[in-house]
Amino acid sequence: MTWFLNKSPTLYERLTEEKKRLETAAGQVGPGSVRDRLLEKLRQLDTAAHINEWLSSPGLRAPT
Secondary structure (H helix, E strand, O other): OOHHHOOOOOHHHHHHHHHHHHHHHHHHOOOOHHHHHHHHHHHHHHHHHHHHHHHHOOOOOOOO
16 A cells, blocks of 8 residues: 555646756756757746645735
8 A cells, every 4th residue: 555655746846846946957958949948948837836735724814
């Protein structure tokens, strides 16, 4: 019964890992369209993390 030991990573954990990966990649490329796309994806991941935080908060309220 070790199935419970192989739990899937949470959305937050997946977002954090992807953010680290993209930050590393963005640091390795020079200015240009590839870097711009990586930075845009990083902004999207940041937004997703904030939405996830809001949705999972105990005092969920509509944004103002």
